[in-house]
Amino acid sequence: MQSSAQDAGTPYVLQMFSVSKTFGGVRALDDVSFEVREGEVHCLAGENGCGKSTLIKIVTGVYTPEPSADIKCFGQSIRSMSPKQSRAMGIAVIWQDLALFPHMSVAENIAFDQMVGNLPRFVRVGSRLDQVKSILDRLGVQLDLDAPLNTLPIAQRQIVAIARALMGDARLIFMDEPNASLTQSETDHLLEIVRNLSAQGVAVVFVSHRLAEVLEISSRVTVLRDGKMVGVFPTEGMTQARLTELMTGASLQQTVAARDRSAAKPVLAVENLTRHGEFENISFTIRAGEILGLTGLIGSGRTELAHSLIGMTKPDQGAIYLQGRQIKPQSIRQAIDLGIAYVSEDRLSLGLIQPQSISDNSSISVLKSLLNQIGLLSPDKQGQMVRHWINELSIKIGDPDDAVSTLSGGNQQRVVLAKWLATEPQLLILDSPTVGVDVGARAGIFRIIRHLAENGLAILLISDEVTEVLFNSDRILHMNGGRIVNEYDPRQTSVDALEVQIYA
Amino acid sequence: MPRVLRELGTVEGRLLFVIILMFVGLSLSTDSFLTLANLTSLLNNNAVNLIWAVGLLVVLIAGGIDISFAVAASVVQYLAVYVFGLMGGGNWFLGFVVCGVIGIGLGLINAVLIHGFRVISIVITIATFNAFFGLLMFFSSGRSVYLLPDWWTDRIFIFEHQSASGVWSELNLAVGVMVACVLVTWILIRFTNLGRQLYAFGDNPEAARRAGVNIALMQALAFGWMGMMAGIGGLMQVNIVKEVVPNALYGRELEVLAAVVLGGARLGGGRGSILGCILGVMFVAITQNGLNLLGISPFAFNMIIGAAILIAISSSNLSFDIRPSRRAVLQEAAK
Ligand SMILES: Nc1ncnc2c1ncn2[C@@H]1O[C@H](COP(=O)(O)OP(=O)(O)OP(=O)(O)O)[C@@H](O)[C@H]1O
Ligand SMILES: [Mg+2]
Numbered sequence: 001m002q003s004s005a006q007d008a009g010t011p012y013v014l015q016m017f018s019v020s021k022t023f024g025g026v027r028a029l030d031d032v033s034f035e036v037r038e039g040e041v042h043c044l045a046g047e048n049g050c051g052k053s054t055l056i057k058i059v060t061g062v063y064t065p066e067p068s069a070d071i072k073c074f075g076q077s078i079r080s081m082s083p084k085q086s087r088a089m090g091i092a093v094i095w096q097d098l099a100l101f102p103h104m105s106v107a108e109n110i111a112f113d114q115m116v117g118n119l120p121r122f123v124r125v126g127s128r129l130d131q132v133k134s135i136l137d138r139l140g141v142q143l144d145l146d147a148p149l150n151t152l153p154i155a156q157r158q159i160v161a162i163a164r165a166l167m168g169d170a171r172l173i174f175m176d177e178p179n180a181s182l183t184q185s186e187t188d189h190l191l192e193i194v195r196n197l198s199a200q201g202v203a204v205v206f207v208s209h210r211l212a213e214v215l216e217i218s219s220r221v222t223v224l225r226d227g228k229m230v231g232v233f234p235t236e237g238m239t240q241a242r243l244t245e246l247m248t249g250a251s252l253q254q255t256v257a258a259r260d261r262s263a264a265k266p267v268l269a270v271e272n273l274t275r276h277g278e279f280e281n282i283s284f285t286i287r288a289g290e291i292l293g294l295t296g297l298i299g300s301g302r303t304e305l306a307h308s309l310i311g312m313t314k315p316d317q318g319a320i321y322l323q324g325r326q327i328k329p330q331s332i333r334q335a336i337d338l339g340i341a342y343v344s345e346d347r348l349s350l351g352l353i354q355p356q357s358i359s360d361n362s363s364i365s366v367l368k369s370l371l372n373q374i375g376l377l378s379p380d381k382q383g384q385m386v387r388h389w390i391n392e393l394s395i396k397i398g399d400p401d402d403a404v405s406t407l408s409g410g411n412q413q414r415v416v417l418a419k420w421l422a423t424e425p426q427l428l429i430l431d432s433p434t435v436g437v438d439v440g441a442r443a444g445i446f447r448i449i450r451h452l453a454e455n456g457l458a459i460l461l462i463s464d465e466v467t468e469v470l471f472n473s474d475r476i477l478h479m480n481g482g483r484i485v486n487e488y489d490p491r492q493t494s495v496d497a498l499e500v501q502i503y504a
Numbered sequence: 505m506p507r508v509l510r511e512l513g514t515v516e517g518r519l520l521f522v523i524i525l526m527f528v529g530l531s532l533s534t535d536s537f538l539t540l541a542n543l544t545s546l547l548n549n550n551a552v553n554l555i556w557a558v559g560l561l562v563v564l565i566a567g568g569i570d571i572s573f574a575v576a577a578s579v580v581q582y583l584a585v586y587v588f589g590l591m592g593g594g595n596w597f598l599g600f601v602v603c604g605v606i607g608i609g610l611g612l613i614n615a616v617l618i619h620g621f622r623v624i625s626i627v628i629t630i631a632t633f634n635a636f637f638g639l640l641m642f643f644s645s646g647r648s649v650y651l652l653p654d655w656w657t658d659r660i661f662i663f664e665h666q667s668a669s670g671v672w673s674e675l676n677l678a679v680g681v682m683v684a685c686v687l688v689t690w691i692l693i694r695f696t697n698l699g700r701q702l703y704a705f706g707d708n709p710e711a712a713r714r715a716g717v718n719i720a721l722m723q724a725l726a727f728g729w730m731g732m733m734a735g736i737g738g739l740m741q742v743n744i745v746k747e748v749v750p751n752a753l754y755g756r757e758l759e760v761l762a763a764v765v766l767g768g769a770r771l772g773g774g775r776g777s778i779l780g781c782i783l784g785v786m787f788v789a790i791t792q793n794g795l796n797l798l799g800i801s802p803f804a805f806n807m808i809i810g811a812a813i814l815i816a817i818s819s820s821n822l823s824f825d826i827r828p829s830r831r832a833v834l835q836e837a838a839k
Contacts, residue, residue, distance in 0.1 A: 116715055
């Protein structure tokens with residue numbers, strides 16, 4: 001924890017007062033003030049849709065604030081900022097949606113900012129390779145620099161976005177959920193880099209829904225709720241519980257909720273499932289009403305296993321039984337028809353059709369059940385269903401007909417959940433379902449998942465967040481190197497014990 | 505993965521393979537294909553198409569599309585005739601300047617409409633396509649122009665050769681201009697910051713905007729470049745056919761569009777290369793030429809091009825978006 005940055009003498013790099021922004025009917029920011037000191041790590045905390053990303057977009061000139069705003073950047077008063085100007089002043093951003101270029105190479109993505117400018121100039125593709133390499137070294141990762149970005153899995157794309165923000169000599173870096181898809185060790189590298197930057201006088205504004213991390217890395221935290229300022233607090237002496245209370249206005253208690261479901265009938269049984277190079281000899285059973293946690297590091301084969309269960313890939317050996325009958329799903333469509341739903345890890349790009357409405361996105365997988373007598377889509381049925389899930393998941397929206405792209409990141413994820421829950425499956429596979437979802441909403445989502453389980457749904461919960469699997473599963477499987485290496489009973493273990501097992 | 509392998513897996517690599525097959529096949533099955541006279545006339549006949557194709561490539565890379573360029577080239581020809589008349593003649597240098605500038609002007613009309621009204625480019629360019637053609641037919645009353653300055657219609661050869669049997673083979677000036685247009689466009693998109701910004705803008709416009717890319721400038725550059733190529737293509741077309749006919753170029757846009765898309769330029773932006781563009785035009789040209797030499801109905805040409813586009817688009821979807829990401833998953837699992 002840095003306390004030096006709290007010294008009142010340290011100059012401000014950014015000061016914003018009375019910042020407001022309205023989108024249609026949504027008041028995204030309402031009279032917010034925000035100040036960052038030189039070399040400070042400052043967290044911006046709040047629930048999904050409270051306006052964190054909007055604030056970042058205002059500082060960087062992507063959005064124009066309402067005229068009341070008074071912004072001072074590096075001591076200079078700014079009337080209206082443009083993205084180029086903000087970059088020139090030394091502001092860099094890791095965007096929540098990454099904002100990368102899918103068909104460009106990794107190297108070009110990382111070094112893209114040197115290309116920006118209106119005057120023609122010769123550039124060599126692949127110049128500054130040394131700098132790119134040294135940044136990746138600092139992050140402790142190796143990437144194929146020539147590979148087109150869209151051939152990379154989501155976690156590596158996030159690394160690319162981070163590396164890009166570290167190119168050039170930024171004096172103020174915004175990181176909007178920079179580690180949502182990263183492994184623990186990659187996250188550790190990132191946090192280390194943040195500390196180094198801070199020691200060199202670079203200010204970092206960090207947004208994350210993982211509160212432990214927020215408290216570990218930052219010296220101050222600004223809390224927003226529903227677009228309004230709650231306040232600025234030093235992190236010394238702050239606890240997760242207190243921070244949650246500030247963000248949500250209510251206190252949440254997490255407890256182990258596991259129950260014994262060994263008497264219920266099996267819904268899914270997997271026997272010796274193998275896909276060479278991905279996972280070996282996987283056997284387990286999920287019973288009706290059971291929530292089975294599956295944890296392990298990224299790359300341990302958990303996501304690949306899920307892909308085989310839902311027909312995206314074919315296993316080489318072994319069998320899958322659903323309700324006692326052997327199944328061999330050949331496609332996702334077939335898996336859905338069999339009663340399996342899968343909420344994927346990369347849901348922002350795979351799960352949603354961004355320009356289409358919230359309503360259409362959430363009903364797309366169940367269109368058949370929304371037809372009226374003459375076989376046309378019934379707007380009444382659709383509206384009813386959509387309203388039901390918006391309420392259940394407390395999705396913060398203006399109008400169900402707005403495009404999904406207007407929602408905050410966390411709320412987009414809830415729309416994906418709604419889409420899958422609406423298929424009323426027998427088996428629900430959730431791959432990291434709360435990445436980027438705030439604490440309040442996490443509790444809400446797990447309440448719903450628990451409720452679904454109580455109605456007999458079998459649930460496979462894949463996550464590398466130890467607390468999440470511990471508090472919400474009935475049993476926990478631990479995968480490593482493509483094999484199941486252990487099974488735990490949540491009632492007989494603890495967060496610390498489990499963390500040691502997994503990260504050791 | 506080694507670079508060579510990756511190149512082979514690209515659209516360009518596969519198209520090159522197909523073209524080599526066609527080349528060998530036609531050389532073996534006809535006596536007239538692999539002759540200097542046939543190959544040079546193939547180049548002469550397709551020079552203008554390639555000039556337009558590299559212009560269109562720039563627009564496609566930037567995420568747009570242009571339907572209006574061929575008709576715009578006709579408009580340039582008529583306006584140029586008028587301007588040269590006022591000047592009392594003109595010469596090649598003025599020809600390039602006048603046609604280039606008028607072409608850029610027409611392209612900028614597209615850019616301003618697209619950027620100003622935030623309407624997608626296909627809608628705007630269909631509108632300007634109709635507007636240009638309507639105005640052209642109205643003001644020209646559908647009349648062709650045969651009285652043209654001499655410099656414009658005189659044949660200029662950059663290569664001549666007479667075979668032992670007395671057959672002449674030659675390359676027109678248009679081929680030289682084509683080479684220049686290809687080179688300059690290649691330099692623009694590959695080696696300048698503006699070109700790289702065009703790719704970025706086409707790939708992810710929102711990300712480009714956030715990075716500070718000047719969106720209005722990108723639209724102006726893409727459509728202005730297309731317009732300039734349309735104008736230059738129009739100028740060279742007159743040199744080849746020695747007349748200005750209002751509806752002579754009508755319909756050529758689809759042929760060129762097909763060639764560029766076959767060459768791997770992505771509708772939707774962010775992907776496309778000069779090499780692919782050249783190969784695409786070559787593919788279309790050789791197909792047409794081969795059918796001719798084999799004595800097959802010219803209508804088969806349209807079917808083949810249509811089928812090739814379908815195959816190109818579906819196979820590129822299969823192997824570009826799914827296979828690499830599977831590979832990435834495997835790589836990650838293997839770590
Ligand atoms: N372009 C837009 N058009 C309409 N509404 C928008 C737009 N951008 C943001 N909003 C709305 O403004 C509010 C704040 O969104 P913002 O993205 O800033 O939230 P956030 O705090 O970043 O949330 P998360 O943690 O989920 O990322 C949300 O209600 C969102 O729906
Ligand atoms: Mg956000």
